Structures are given as C-alpha cells and as structure tokens.
Amino acid sequence: MAEEECELSDEQKKEIAKWFLYNAPSGEIQYIAKDLRSVLNDDKLYDEATSEAFPLYNKSHLICLELPCRSGDVLITPYNELEENQFIEPRTAQIVTIDHVKQACTEVRPAADEELASPYVEEFRCALDAEILKYVEEAYPKGVCSVYCVDGKDAEGSGCNFEFAVVIAAARNSPKNFCNGSWRSVWNIKFKEDALEIKGKLQVDAHYFEEGNVQLDAEQECQDGTIFQAPDDCAISIANIIRHHEAEYLKSLETSYSNLSDKTFKDLRRKLPVTRTLFPWHNTLQFSLTRDIQKELGIGK
Amino acid sequence: MEAALGLMRRIPPKHSVTALSALVSLLPNHSSDLLSQVDQPLQVLCDSESGKEFILCEYNRDADSYRYYEGGISSVYLWEDNNEGFVACFLIKKDGARTAHGRRGYLQEGLWEAIHVIEVGPEDETTRYCLTSTVMLSLTTDKESSGTFNLSGSIRRQMTMDLPLADGHLCNMGKMIEEMEGKLRNSLDQVYFGKTKEMVCTLRPPSEVVMRLPNS
Numbered sequence: 120m121a122e123e124e125c126e127l128s129d130e131q132k133k134e135i136a137k138w139f140l141y142n143a144p145s146g147e148i149q150y151i152a153k154d155l156r157s158v159l160n161d162d163k164l165y166d167e168a169t170s171e172a173f174p175l176y177n178k179s180h181l182i183c184l185e186l187p188c189r190s191g192d193v194l195i196t197p198y199n200e201l202e203e204n205q206f207i208e209p210r211t212a213q214i215v216t217i218d219h220v221k222q223a224c225t226e227v228r229p230a231a232d233e234e235l236a237s238p239y240v241e242e243f244r245c246a247l248d249a250e251i252l253k254y255v256e257e258a259y260p261k262g263v264c265s266v267y268c269v270d271g272k273d274a275e276g277s278g279c280n281f282e283f284a285v286v287i288a289a290a291r292n293s294p295k296n297f298c299n300g301s302w303r304s305v306w307n308i309k310f311k312e313d314a315l316e317i318k319g320k321l322q323v324d325a326h327y328f329e330e331g332n333v334q335l336d337a338e339q340e341c342q343d344g345t346i347f348q349a350p351d352d353c354a355i356s357i358a359n360i361i362r363h364h365e366a367e368y369l370k371s372l373e374t375s376y377s378n379l380s381d382k383t384f385k386d387l388r389r390k391l392p393v394t395r396t397l398f399p400w401h402n403t404l405q406f407s408l409t410r411d412i413q414k415e416l417g418i419g420k
Numbered sequence: 421m422e423a424a425l426g427l428m429r430r431i432p433p434k435h436s437v438t439a440l441s442a443l444v445s446l447l448p449n450h451s452s453d454l455l456s457q458v459d460q461p462l463q464v465l466c467d468s469e470s471g472k473e474f475i476l477c478e479y480n481r482d483a484d485s486y487r488y489y490e491g492g493i494s495s496v497y498l499w500e501d502n503n504e505g506f507v508a509c510f511l512i513k514k515d516g517a518r519t520a521h522g523r524r525g526y527l528q529e530g531l532w533e534a535i536h537v538i539e540v541g542p543e544d545e546t547t548r549y550c551l552t553s554t555v556m557l558s559l560t561t562d563k564e565s566s567g568t569f570n571l572s573g574s575i576r577r578q579m580t581m582d583l584p585l586a587d588g589h590l591c592n593m594g595k596m597i598e599e600m601e602g603k604l605r606n607s608l609d610q611v612y613f614g615k616t617k618e619m620v621c622t623l624r625p626p627s628e629v630v631m632r633l634p635n636s
Contacts, residue, residue: 126448127445127446131445132446135442135445135446138438138442139427139431139439139442142431142432142435142439143430143431144430144432147430150426150430151427151430151431153423154423154424154426154427154430155423155427156423157422157423157424158423158424158427158443158446158447159446258624258625259623259624260622260623260625261623262624289623289624290623291619291622291623298615298619299619300616300619300620300622300623301623302620302623302624321567323620323623325615325616325619325620326430327573327611327615327616327619328429328430330575330576330577331573331574331575331576331611332428332429332430332431332433332573332574333433333571333572333573333574333575333611333612333615333616334432334433334434334571334572334573334616335569335570335571335616335619335620336432336434336568336570336571337567337568337569337570338567338568339567339568340567365624366626369620369621369624369626370626372569372617372620373617373626375561375569376613376617378561379559379561379571379613380609380613
C-alpha cells in the first residue's frame, strides 16, 4: 500500500506470532514455529509468543504425549489440567508435568488420593474407560482416549451429581506425503439422579499441501441421553451412544463429499462448455466482444 | 521470505487474507514480494462509468487505484516485460452461492477464482508461452444435521509450450488456459475431494469395515 507503515510494537508482533501458532493445522505447529522464528528475527519475542501460544494449541488439539519409560500415553486437554503444565492421567493414576513448547513430558509422579475421584465415582469412570477403550481400539486405527472426571469427583453416593469428559483423539501425520489430519471428539456426560445427559462435539480436519494448500475443517455437535444404571451398564450404554453418533457423523461427511463433488462443483465450473465441445479459439470473432468494442468506439455496422 | 511462504502454505486457507496482512506488517521490507507471490482471493469492484464489474489484482494496481481492461467477472490485463515479449494475466471469478440461489440450495458459500499468468516470449515463427495458473476454491455447507463443513484452498501448476505464431496469440493462449483449467479441475477433484476424504476415512474407517472384525 502507498500509505506509511508504522513500525509494529512488540506487543502487536507477539499477538501476530501467537495467532500464527494457534492456527497451525494438526501436527504442524513445530514447522510453523520454525518459520515464525525466521520471520520475527527476535528470539525474546519468539520465546514469549511460543510460551503463551503452545499451551492453548496443545490443549485445543488434544495432543498425545508418550510417558517416560514407555509406560503409556497422556492426553493434554482442558479437562485433565490440574495446574499449568500439570495433567492427570487417571488410567494409571499418575500426574504428569510437561513442557508445552517442547511437547514432551518432563516429570511423572503417582497421584495422591485427594487428586483422584472418590471410589464411588471411580467405579463409574473406570467402567466407562474400559468400554471406551474397547470402542476406540475397534473403530480407530490410531486412536487414543481417556475419561476424566470434571465435576463432583468427591461424590459419595446416589443423589450427588458428577460429570465426566470422554476424550477421543486420532491423528495421522504424514509430512513426507504432504498430508496431515486429525479427529477429535469430546463427550460431556452429566450423571444426575435418574438420568444421564450426553453432549458431544466432533471435529475433523485434514491438510494437504503438495503444490498448494487445501484444508478441510468440519465440526458437529450432538446430544443424547440415557437412564442411570449400575456402572457397567452405564458404560455400555454410553459407549453405544457414542459409537452410533460418531458413525452417523462419518456417514454424513461422506454424503457431504459426494454432494459437493457431484452437484456443487459443477455449479462452479463445468467440465466442458455448454456446447459440449472445447471452446473454438479460432473462431472467436463470432462472439459479442467485438460487437461491444465496436459499439463503444461508435463504429457502425 | 522462504519462511514467510512456508507459513502461508500451512495456515488454513480461510484465514489467508489475515495471514498475509499479518506477514506484511511483520516484514514491511518484503511487502511487495509477498503481495506479488501470494495469491489472494479476488476482489471485484464496479466501474462507475460503464457499470461493469472488474477484478482487482496486483497486476492492474497503480498505487491505490486500479486500471481495467474489460468488465464482467473475468478480467484481462497485459503489459510489456523486459524481454521483448509481454505478459498477460487472465482472472476469472465465479461465485457459486449467489448464482446457485437455492437452485440446489446446498452450498452456503462457493467460490472459484482462477489466476492465469502467461509470459509470452519474443515473437518468432514459434513463440514460447509460459503459463502459471492458480485456482482458489472455497466451499462451505451449513446444514443443521451435519454441522459445519468447510473445504478451501488453492493449487498451482505451470505449463510451458512453444506454439506457432500463425495461429495467433489469442488462440494459443486460450487453448493453453482451457487445457490448464481442465487439468486443474481434475486435480481439484482428486486433491480437494480425494485426499482430504481419504484422510478422514483413514482416521476413522467407515463402520462397514469395522463390523467385519470379530466381536470383542
């Protein structure tokens, strides 16, 4: 633009850097960080931006980190965050400290009793975790999952409400093939006196970038419910509901794809002109372009 | 610069306008390079005199005003280059949502934008034409039952041909562009629809596949 550019303040540059980091496609934040470091050319600013943006990105993308000594995985989500950088892994009852920018675990310790749910709630959580694990192993080639108690973890008996978050994440990163993608689903389950309220949010994204930049970004919310039963029966019920909705969503994605391909794409550009032959470039004089120009120049016919 | 272009390749296409202006403000010394190398959605303005619409792009920009050659939703600009030849730029913009207008009613937003730049070599019996084409596509559906679904992005290809001058520039360039757009359209079908759909089915295979596994 011809107007003067005033130098950006450090604060503004940092916000821009954070925006780039936060909007990185799944599995690509480290690449974006590397490019950003070049562009910013200011390590102090870069460090500030990354330390603020990485935690948000990690939690939003439900990244999965390997625990030390290959003892399993931990998901980084808003639902199992205890303190900044500290996350609980309920299946193995451990507390993990991580470095957000390095996206790695730095410390692991067993969870104290107060940090875990009460035995009453834990029975439900554990049963559900087992069912979800079965489902995810069956439905997702590379899925990880967990069940967290997000409210009412100290509930002691019926009459006390509590709430779980079921988190399922699957990522496929293939940078050599210029293709990355992820599936994230989060299911909130509210256990009330005689009923369960279930709300789900499903997100899929895919990025293909060989000779271009093409991205799919889709999301869907759904609701359901069921009755309050014994822990094992609740678990089976919930897992079935989740399985049903997620399979339905996948079907509707496939429908969207075939509709777009068949119907809408044609709206934008036909394969061949209406005449069903390629455009007659030799014979363009027949078209009105010349007539328009002649009219404008006032040349009579 | 390379890092900046790397960022543009990864940022979601729907944010590309914001990303480019962010980069331009972070790297003011590279702003003209960035603006000319990164393709942006095409904007349409209406000429007050003839009432026709024309397309804005870097090539018909003259400080803050835009020169134009033809109206309609395609525009062509030409200029001479340093090698005794000339460069032609063909821009096409089609808005599927507006024209669809409930005809199929499926597309909330649908945009096809094509930028074709042809460098024409010095005139000779056989002249060299070098075409760089970029197509930007944006498709959004918003049906309640399926939530939001947005597929957008751009792909870019190049083609060089040596063609006899006898057929005329218009004919040569027209044929090249038609062939290129046809190729790009097919690529888009495979890339946009094919690869991203493949990724989704890899993440979570359709249930028919799963059903065949033995019950746990």
